[in-house]
Amino acid sequence: MAEGLILYRKSVPLRSNKGFTLIELIVVLAIMGIIAGVAVPRYAGSFDTIKFRKTMSELVYFLREARIKAMSNAQAAHVTIDLYRGFCWNDDRKVLRLPANIEVFINTIEARDDQIKTFTFYPNGTALAEKIGFVCDTRVAVLHVEPLGGLAYYKIGEEMEQVVRYGRNGGELSDEDIEKVIDKWKDSDTLTKDVQTDEAYINDAEYEEEDYEEGDDETEFSDGEEGDEDMDVEDE
Known part of the structure; x- marks a missing residue:
């Protein structure tokens, strides 16, 4: 009876060992390169x-x-x-x-x-x-x-x-170089202010001198007028 028993075994498919082909890897790398080329400049x-x-x-x-x-x-x-x-x-x-x-x-x-x-x-x-x-x-x-x-x-x-x-x-300038630049412009500002002050002083002095001369002219002219009036009185 045992001799007439036939055993059947279900065949199990072997696991596939197939990987990526070289072409597939190249395509994937190309896509990654394109994405990186677009994303990196935007990020930067x-x-x-x-x-x-x-x-x-x-x-x-x-x-x-x-x-x-x-x-x-x-x-x-x-x-x-x-x-x-x-x-x-x-x-x-x-x-x-x-x-x-x-x-x-x-x-x-x-x-x-x-x-x-x-x-x-x-x-x-x-x-x-x-x-x-x-x-x-x-x-x-x-x-x-x-x-x-x-x-x-x-x-x-x-x-x-x-x-x-x-x-x-x-x-890029060093801290010492920057200090020299600042000193240069500070000295320039001081010199400019001194020159402006001197010019203002000179202008004021000239203005006062002109006022003084005009005052002298008016005085002399007044004296002359008074003298003419005296002469007119004597002639009469």
């Missing part, structure tokens, strides 16, 4: 935009500090920016550096010979009106300082004609 551009905004925010805060100082100390406060070297400083010689890829531009031809730009804030909260542009690659920001209220702010992407653009000169 976004990162540069974030850095640009951060720099502009720091500059605005730097200006607002000067405005607060002017109001608290009851005297004018200043922030000066070196247009070619890309750094600015306040009256306390505190320095703010701009990244090397950021340049400054102005929309007036009269500013073509300028090397620095000074922002002035007054104790009553007002300021000298200013408008200056900053460019980083293709990104543009325009910095505004309003005369009433002395508000400083910036706008990304605002249209402003780049009449004069100040290219960055040389590499």
Whole structure:
């Protein structure tokens, strides 16, 4: 009976050991390269935009500090920016550096010979009106300082004609070099103020001398008139 028993075993398919072909790998790598080529520049551009905004925010805060100082100390406060070297400083010689890829531009031809730009804030909260542009690659920001209220702010992407653009000169300056530049402009400002004071003094002196001469002429003329009157009386 056992001899007539036939056993059947279900065949189980063997696991496939087939992998990716070389062509499939090449296609996958090509797709990954395309995705990376599109995503990486966008990410890098976004990162540069974030850095640009951060720099502009720091500059605005730097200006607002000067405005607060002017109001608290009851005297004018200043922030000066070196247009070619890309750094600015306040009256306390505190320095703010701009990244090397950021340049400054102005929309007036009269500013073509300028090397620095000074922002002035007054104790009553007002300021000298200013408008200056900053460019980083293709990104543009325009910095505004309003005369009433002395508000400083910036706008990304605002249209402003780049009449004069100040290219960055040389590499990054050391702290010592920056101190020398500040000293140079401080001495220049002092000299200019002294010259203006001397000119004002000379003009005042000349004006007083003219007044004195005119007074002498009037006196002599009056004396002459009195003499003529006396002569007329005697003739009569």
